[in-house]
């Protein structure tokens with residue numbers, strides 16, 4: 001293969017912990033397509049693109065678990081099979097992922113750009129501007145934007161120590177461009193972890209300058225960023241809603257106290273279980289986890305975990321609410337229905353609704369029915385709870 005003069009390494013191997021989705025961030029859908037696909041649109045839109053006068057090599061760095069998916073996205077974006085595109089496995093840190101990508105860049109390449117897949121809406125013109133600046137300066141080039149907020153230095157307690165002069169600061173983006181031989185040598189020499197490639201390059205003694213960044217090159221880090229990206233792509237400004245369902249069943253156990261909806265029910269037979277058997281709270285947790293795409297209560301709070309032995313429903317509900325919020329959702333409402341001969345809920349229904357509503361920060365409706373004498377609930381052997389939850393992406 002003839003050595004291309006420009007290579008672009010797109011790092012897409014991060015987990016996206018701050019986004020909190022089940023899939024790695026680069027594979028999270030944005031307007032119906034993975035973030036990575038959008039990022040590649042920008043690469044293939046470069047003036048120096050694959051079909052242009054000069055060839056550009058593309059290396060995508062993906063998680064080991066998503067190699068096939070990444071290959072399919074790359075092939076789809078490239079339109080044609082090409083020996084100028086490849087997908088390699090990333091590392092545990094961004095720096096290791098970049099190093100893995102650089103190892104796949106053709107020797108003899110003049111300029112290499114390192115780009116975050118998470119900056120999915122970066123305009124192609126920014127790639128072109130960085131390439132042009134690397135070629136004219138022979139140094140490192142990064143896009144930067146003025147910092148809009150006043151910046152304070154604070155200590156661990158939050159006390160303000162100093163106001164930083166922001167006229168000297170820039171918020172730095174990608175793609176970051178470098179002459180390949182110098183960047184490779186800098187990576188070889190690096191003994192510490194840097195948050196961007198320019199810092200690593202500068203630590204090796206090389207000059208780095210900025211070109212004007214672009215607001216569209218923002219990094220999708222949190223759910224809020226993802227929503228902003230959706231809206232910029234002309235997606236509906238309607239909130240993203242997700243429903244979930246949860247069902248739980250526990251058998252009666254005369255030797256246990258009854259806990260239901262977070263309340264103690266004296267003089268009623270209890271329910272068996274690893275925890276306190278609060279079937280109603282557990283169904284609500286499952287509905288919330290299901291709506292957020294976070295699996296289920298068994299997967300999150302397994303019976304092998306001693307911390308949950310005998311735990312009350314409140315513990316599971318509070319932790320579920322924390323997980324759901326961490327995944328970028330607010331609870332719109334929850335509805336739960338018990339299928340049971342007893343206890344009779346009517347007298348304490350409002351009390352349960354208020355208690356669970358306060359825990360979840362959203363309305364909770366509780367209802368009950370019997371099974372007309374049919375099945376195990378009809379025979380009075382246990383209780384079934386069925387819950388639904390509605391979440392809104394925050």
Ligand SMILES: Nc1ccn([C@@H]2O[C@H](COP(=O)(O)OP(=O)(O)OP(=O)(O)O)[C@@H](O)[C@H]2O)c(=O)n1
Nearest residue numbers: 011012013014015016017018092093097117118
């Ligand atoms: N081990 C890693 C870590 C990050 N990245 C990539 O580096 C870019 C910028 O990193 P960041 O936004 O911090 O992504 P994550 O590390 O995935 O996010 P988080 O810190 O929230 O987990 C992303 O495109 C990400 O996929 C990577 O390729 N390999």
Ligand SMILES: C[C@](O)(CO)[C@H](O)COP(=O)(O)O
Nearest residue numbers: 116172173174195196197219
């Ligand atoms: C490289 C980078 O995108 C420059 O802004 C950024 O440093 C990487 O993201 P992180 O959030 O710092 O891991």
